[in-house]
Amino acid sequence: MDKVITVEDLTFEYNRGENAEPVKALDGVSFEIDKGSFTAIIGKNGSGKSTLAKNLNGLLIPTSGSVFVEGYDTKDDEAIWEIRQRAGMVFQNPDNQLVSSIVEDDVAFGPENLGVDPAEIRRRVDKALEDVNMGEYKMKAPHLLSGGQKQRIAIAGVVAMRPEIIIFDEPTAMLDPKGRKEIMAIIKELHGEGKTVILITHFMEEAIEADRVIILNAGKILLDGAPEEIFKRVDEIREVNLEVPMMTDLGDRLIAAGIDVPKGIIREEDMVEAICRLKSQN
Amino acid sequence: MIRDITLGQYYPADSPIHRLDPRVKITATLLFIIELFIVDNFIGFAICAAVLGIVIAVSTVPLKFIMRGMKPILFILFFTFALNIFMVKGEVIWELGFLHITKEGIKIAVFMAVRLVLLITGSSMLTLTTKPLNLTDGMERMLSPFAKLGFPAHEIAMMMTIALRFIPTLLEETDKIMKAQQARGADFESGNIIRRAKALIPVLVPLFVSAFRIAQDLAMAMEARCYRGGSGRTRLHEMKLRGRDFAAFLLEAAFLALIILEARYF
Numbered sequence: 001m002d003k004v005i006t007v008e009d010l011t012f013e014y015n016r017g018e019n020a021e022p023v024k025a026l027d028g029v030s031f032e033i034d035k036g037s038f039t040a041i042i043g044k045n046g047s048g049k050s051t052l053a054k055n056l057n058g059l060l061i062p063t064s065g066s067v068f069v070e071g072y073d074t075k076d077d078e079a080i081w082e083i084r085q086r087a088g089m090v091f092q093n094p095d096n097q098l099v100s101s102i103v104e105d106d107v108a109f110g111p112e113n114l115g116v117d118p119a120e121i122r123r124r125v126d127k128a129l130e131d132v133n134m135g136e137y138k139m140k141a142p143h144l145l146s147g148g149q150k151q152r153i154a155i156a157g158v159v160a161m162r163p164e165i166i167i168f169d170e171p172t173a174m175l176d177p178k179g180r181k182e183i184m185a186i187i188k189e190l191h192g193e194g195k196t197v198i199l200i201t202h203f204m205e206e207a208i209e210a211d212r213v214i215i216l217n218a219g220k221i222l223l224d225g226a227p228e229e230i231f232k233r234v235d236e237i238r239e240v241n242l243e244v245p246m247m248t249d250l251g252d253r254l255i256a257a258g259i260d261v262p263k264g265i266i267r268e269e270d271m272v273e274a275i276c277r278l279k280s281q282n
Numbered sequence: 283m284i285r286d287i288t289l290g291q292y293y294p295a296d297s298p299i300h301r302l303d304p305r306v307k308i309t310a311t312l313l314f315i316i317e318l319f320i321v322d323n324f325i326g327f328a329i330c331a332a333v334l335g336i337v338i339a340v341s342t343v344p345l346k347f348i349m350r351g352m353k354p355i356l357f358i359l360f361f362t363f364a365l366n367i368f369m370v371k372g373e374v375i376w377e378l379g380f381l382h383i384t385k386e387g388i389k390i391a392v393f394m395a396v397r398l399v400l401l402i403t404g405s406s407m408l409t410l411t412t413k414p415l416n417l418t419d420g421m422e423r424m425l426s427p428f429a430k431l432g433f434p435a436h437e438i439a440m441m442m443t444i445a446l447r448f449i450p451t452l453l454e455e456t457d458k459i460m461k462a463q464q465a466r467g468a469d470f471e472s473g474n475i476i477r478r479a480k481a482l483i484p485v486l487v488p489l490f491v492s493a494f495r496i497a498q499d500l501a502m503a504m505e506a507r508c509y510r511g512g513s514g515r516t517r518l519h520e521m522k523l524r525g526r527d528f529a530a531f532l533l534e535a536a537f538l539a540l541i542i543l544e545a546r547y548f
Contacts, residue, residue, distance in 0.1 A: 059502055081508050089506040096496050097503035101415060101447040108518035110507040121518045143450035157507065 004165055004196050005033040005056060005087070009065035012051055025051040027219040028065070033165070033198065038191045040199045040207040040227075043216035044242055052216065053169045053200045057087040070164065085114060087165040088158035092173050094150035095142075103145075103153055104129070104138045110161040121160075128160040129153075132186055148179025155186055165196040172203065184209065204245040208266040215242065232264030247271045291351055293410045299341035300411045303527045304420025310534050311408045317541045318397055318404070326544050327396050333537055334404055343410050351406050352399075359398055366391035418442040423521055429512070436512025444500070452493060459488050 010029045013022035025048045033039055043049040054060040055067055058074040069087050072079040088110075091097045100106040104125050111121045129135045132152040142150055151171055158166055168187060172180040184206055191197045199210060207213050213230045215223040217240040223230050231237070231248045238244065244252070251265045251274075261274045299307075314330070321327055338348065372386030409417070422439035429435045460470065463484055470481050 054502075057506060059506055081510065084506055084508050089503075091499065091503055091506075093499060095451050096499035099447060099500070099504060100443060105415070105518065109504075109509070112515050112517055113508040113510065115514045115516050118516055118518060118520050121516065125518065141450075142447070143454075154503075161507065 002035040003032045004035045004070055005198075006068040007031050007056075007065075008068075010052075010055060010062050010067060011064045012048075012055060012060060013063045014051075022063075025219055026055070029216075029219070029221055030065075031214060031221065031224060033196060035164075036191075036194055036196055037212060038188075038197045038199070038210045039212045039214060040201060040210035041214045041216060042201055042204070042207050042242065043222075044202065044240070047216040048219040049200045049216050050169055053089070053167050053198070056165075056167055056198065057089055058083045059089070085161055086163055087167060088161055088163035089167045089169060090151070090154050090158055090171050092170040094147055094154055094174065097154050098142045098150060098157075101141050101143070103134070103140050103142060106142065106153060107156045107160050110157055114161060124160040124162070125156075128156040131159055131189075132156045146179065147175045148182045151175060151179065151183055152186065155183070155190075159190070163195075165198065166190060167198045167200070169200045170202070171199075172201070172206065180206075204243055208245050215240075217242075227266055228264055231266050234264075291406065291409055292413050293341075293343045293347055295342050295411075297340060297342045297411070298526065299337060299407075301526070302411075302530055303521060303523055304412050304416045305424050305521070306523070306527045306530045306534075307408050307412055308417075308420055308424060310530065311405050313534055313538055314404045315401060317538060318401055320541055320545050321397075322545055323548060324393075324396075325548055326541060327393075327400065329540065329544060330400055330404075334400060334407070337407060338403075341407065341411050343407070348403060348406060348410065351410075352402060355398075355402055359395060362398060363391045363395050366394050414446050415443065418446075419519070419521065436515075440512075448496065448500075451496065452489070455492050455496075456485065456489055459485050459492075 008030055010026055011024065012026040013024050015022050027048075029048075029052065041049050041052060051060060055062060055074070057069065058067075058080045061075055067074045069083045072083050072086075074080070074083055098106050099109050107125045107128055108121050111124050116124070126135070126138075129138060132155050134149065134152050134156060137145065137149065137153075142153060145153070155166075155171075171187075172183050175183065180203075187197060187199060188209060197210075199206065201207060208227045208231075210227060213223070213225065213227045214221060215230065215237065222240060223233060223236065231244055234244050234248060234252050243249075245266045247265050247268055247270070250271065251261050251263065254261050255263065260278065261271070265271050265274060314334075318330060321330060338345070367383055367387045367390075368381055370384055370387035370390050372384035374382050374384050375388075376383040412420075418439045422435050425433060425435035425438075460468075464470070468481060468484060470478060470485075472478075473481070
């Protein structure tokens with residue numbers, strides 16, 4: 001399978017002024033991202049997950065090691081716009097990433113920067129707004145919209161640039177449960193359309209939607225694999241003060257109570273099925 | 283409540299004046315200001331007022347709306363009027379101590395007041411009939427020939443766009459900070475002006491910190507969306523001058539010629 005992102009021994013240090021020791025946010029991280037995959041990167045605050053996201057499209061440049069996006073090295077100044085066009089990014093705060101006071105102008109901002117032809121920008125803007133179900137808000141002012149709607153506009157702004165990869169840096173952290181659901185639905189839809197999705201989050205319920213989970217702890221990869229496999233290792237995850245999905249937690253307690261359900265169940269449906277099977281056996 | 287503020291003083295309507303290209307309107311406003319300074323008698327002002335009256339009528343902006351915008355400058359208007367009426371020397375018609383009013387004084391004071399009223403009404407027609415964003419867009423395009431000489435036309439327009447976008451965000455932020463301070467006993471309403479100004483310091487400091495944080499976030503988001511200055515950028519809305527814009531240009535030129543002739547021969 002094609003690799004769209006390759007991270008090799010990535011280390012990143014933040015400088016804290018001349019006299020202070022630099023802080024190591026990432027320490028020898030290596031992984032590859034498959035084309036069309038959906039990867040969730042989880043970790044608690046300060047684990048380096050946001051720093052990692054910003055290293056994936058050249059907003060931050062590795063202190064040592066390398067990041068390649070579709071073959072382009074992020075350290076290469078010449079390639080930086082190629083990289084950012086291919087790897088779009090949606091940030092945490094919906095308010096602080098919108099540029100214009102009219103929705104459609106904001107969505108057009110990215111394609112305008114790329115020098116796309118005006119007629120083509122029009123098509124892309126309309127399509128992107130339809131994709132996030134915000135077509136009717138084209139002429140509205142962003143500050144009159146809800147958090148979830150603003151975040152959908154931000155996603156449309158990235159989609160209109162036609163990137164191969166979309167990196168979501170905790171896109172739901174500042175939203176209410178309704179907004180969170182809307183955004184997750186759109187992320188899944190984009191993945192369904194063939195985009196490569198990388199979702200940085202600290203909500204386990206969002207992580208289980210991915211087909212691969214990477215757990216970061218203190219700048220290093222702790223676990224990396226399919227969610228079903230990862231969440232079997234409940235004890236390791238709990239050891240670094242991370243929660244496990246609600247169903248995994250329930251399964252764990254059932255096992256501890258001597259009830260025989262499989263380890264590492266993450267979805268509600270699977271749990272229901274496992275319990276029903278138990279019942280029919282007895 | 284803070285969310286419903288309207289930006290600028292734009293009066294939403296769909297009149298022929300609203301539909302004109304912003305560049306045409308900016309030029310017209312500049313010409314109108316120049317014309318007001320060419321005029322040296324009341325006949326000239328009458329012509330200007332008539333033209334302005336027609337523009338207002340066509341624009342469908344209610345007179346009441348325009349008058350509301352005049353309120354803040356009433357003081358300046360009275361001040362210039364008083365200054366002129368008392369300071370100009372000439373044939374004295376009324377005297378009280380060191381104050382005296384002359385015939386020439388009255389004439390000049392009225393003259394200045396009329397000029398000022400026309401000036402402000404005329405230029406506010408620009409902001410009343412043009413959305414702030416279109417205005418910055420128009421200015422960027424008019425100034426872009428000077429970009430080659432190092433004039434930052436695109437940068438200024440970008441800054442204005444962002445400023446317009448973030449005014450509501452910063453207002454919300456201010457509201458939030460003030461409420462947080464009030465919840466902890468801050469008092470913004472009592473005391474004299476100095477006390478009240480001092481009470482605002484604990485609001486301003488966090489507001490500035492938060493403004494810088496927003497700026498940092500926004501800069502990163504803009505870079506992530508490939509923003510690299512004005513060169514090589516295309517625009518969603520192309521500005522094209524249409525027939526009506528050229529017609530408006532012709533009318534402007536005719537108006538200018540009329541004013542110049544009037545000032546010379548009357």
